[in-house]
Amino acid sequence: MASRKSQPNRDNGDKYSILLPTYNERENLPLIVWLLVKYFGESGYNYEIIVIDDGSPDGTLEVAEQLQKIYGEDKILLRPRAKKLGLGTAYIHGMKHATGNFIIIMDADLSHHPKFIPEFIEKQKEGNYDLVSGTRYQGNGGVYGWDLRRKLISRGANFLTQVLLRPGASDLTGSFRLYKKKVLESLMERCVSKGYVFQMEMIVRARQLNYTIGEVPISFVDRVYGESKLGGNEIVSFVKGLLTLFATT
Amino acid sequence: MTSVTRTSQLRGANAELSGLAAPGRVALSATPPASAMTKLLQWLLGVSLLGAVWALVTFDLLGLSLPRTYREVAWPMPVYLLVSFGCYSLATVGYRVAIFNDCDEAAKELQEQIKEAKEDLRKKGLKM
Ligand SMILES: Nc1nc2c(ncn2[C@@H]2O[C@H](COP(=O)(O)OP(=O)(O)OP(=O)(O)O)[C@@H](O)[C@H]2O)c(=O)[nH]1
Ligand SMILES: [Mg+2]
Numbered sequence: 502m503a504s505r506k507s508q509p510n511r512d513n514g515d516k517y518s519i520l521l522p523t524y525n526e527r528e529n530l531p532l533i534v535w536l537l538v539k540y541f542g543e544s545g546y547n548y549e550i551i552v553i554d555d556g557s558p559d560g561t562l563e564v565a566e567q568l569q570k571i572y573g574e575d576k577i578l579l580r581p582r583a584k585k586l587g588l589g590t591a592y593i594h595g596m597k598h599a600t601g602n603f604i605i606i607m608d609a610d611l612s613h614h615p616k617f618i619p620e621f622i623e624k625q626k627e628g629n630y631d632l633v634s635g636t637r638y639q640g641n642g643g644v645y646g647w648d649l650r651r652k653l654i655s656r657g658a659n660f661l662t663q664v665l666l667r668p669g670a671s672d673l674t675g676s677f678r679l680y681k682k683k684v685l686e687s688l689m690e691r692c693v694s695k696g697y698v699f700q701m702e703m704i705v706r707a708r709q710l711n712y713t714i715g716e717v718p719i720s721f722v723d724r725v726y727g728e729s730k731l732g733g734n735e736i737v738s739f740v741k742g743l744l745t746l747f748a749t750t
Numbered sequence: 751m752t753s754v755t756r757t758s759q760l761r762g763a764n765a766e767l768s769g770l771a772a773p774g775r776v777a778l779s780a781t782p783p784a785s786a787m788t789k790l791l792q793w794l795l796g797v798s799l800l801g802a803v804w805a806l807v808t809f810d811l812l813g814l815s816l817p818r819t820y821r822e823v824a825w826p827m828p829v830y831l832l833v834s835f836g837c838y839s840l841a842t843v844g845y846r847v848a849i850f851n852d853c854d855e856a857a858k859e860l861q862e863q864i865k866e867a868k869e870d871l872r873k874k875g876l877k878m
Contacts, residue, residue, distance in 0.1 A: 535870065568876070571874045571876060643853045652850045653843070657843050665793075722857050748789075750788055
C-alpha cells in the first residue's frame, strides 16, 4: 500500500480522476502509476486512476491488472476497449466512468510528470478556474530532448496559432490539463477534431464558452520507452486543423 | 521539489482586445454565447476596414483634396505593414526558440525516479 504519511488529509469532497489512455505503454504504465501514487500520497488529495487501454498488443493491460492488485481497485480502474479507437473517444470513454469532480488528462508515456499535478490543483483552487493547462512555453516550462528543428516548428506553429486564433492560453497542443468534470463534458460534446488539433480545439472552445483558464509551467520530457505514434504528416494535418478552427470558431 | 513556479492567469483577455467579439461574460451553464463572428470573419472585417481607409486616403475617393504628402505616405503603407509584421514574427519566433528551456534537470530527476520506481515495484511483486 502507498505509505500514508502524516500529511494533511484534504477531505473536502474534491476528487481527482486521472485519465490514462494507453496504447503499447507496457514499460511506462507502471512508472507513471508509481509516480502518481507517490505525489498524490504526499499531497493527500483524493484520487483515482483510470486506465483506458485500447487492446495494446504488447500486453499493457496485463501490467495494468497487476498494478490494480498492488494498489487496489479503488485507486486503479481499468476501462479497456477491444481495439484502437483513438484518443478522443478514449477520453470520453474514461470520463463516463470517472467518479471525481475534477478530471486530469495526461499522457502515459512519462512526458507529463505527475509532480506538477499538485501545482495544477493549487492553481485551480486559487482562481476557481474551469480548467488548468500545463504550458511548455512560459515561466520555468520547457522541453527535454528536442533539437533545434523541433523547437522551431513548435514555436512557429504556436506563434501562428496565437496570431490567428488569439486563444487566451499559451500552450494549445499540450495535453496535460485539469478540468472541472462538467466543463470537460461540455467541451467534449463540442469538439470534433483529431490529434493535436483536438487539444487546440478544447482550449479554443473553452474560451468561446467563457470558461476561465489557468496555466502552470511544465517540463515536457520526450518519451523514453516505446514508439511515437504520430507520423510524418503531422504538420499538414496541424495546418489543416488550424485553418478549420480559424474558419469555424 | 520544484522551484518557485510562475503561473499566469489568462481570462479571455483577447476577447476585449479584439473588440469585435466581446460578448461579455456569460453564465457558465448557459449555451455558447453565440460567438458572433468566426476568427476568419474578424480578420476579413479588420483587413477590409484598413483597406478601405487606405484606399480613401491614397486615391482621395471622398474628394477631400488631402495634402499630397498624405497620399505619398499612405500609398506604400500596406507593404510597410507586411514587412514589419514579417520581421516582428521572425524576431519573436527566433527569440522564443532561443529562450526555450532545456529541462536537463527534469530529465535527470525522472531517470532517478524511474530507477527507484522499478525497484519498489519489483518488491511489490510486479512482473515486467
Ligand atoms: N487508449 C488509447 N490511447 C492512445 C491511443 N493513441 C495514443 N494513445 C496514448 O495517448 C498518449 C499520447 O500518445 P503519444 O503516442 O505519446 O502521442 P504524442 O505524445 O503526441 O507523441 P510521442 O510522445 O512522440 O509518441 C499515450 O499515453 C499513448 O499511449 C489510442 O488510440 N487509444
Ligand atoms: Mg507522448
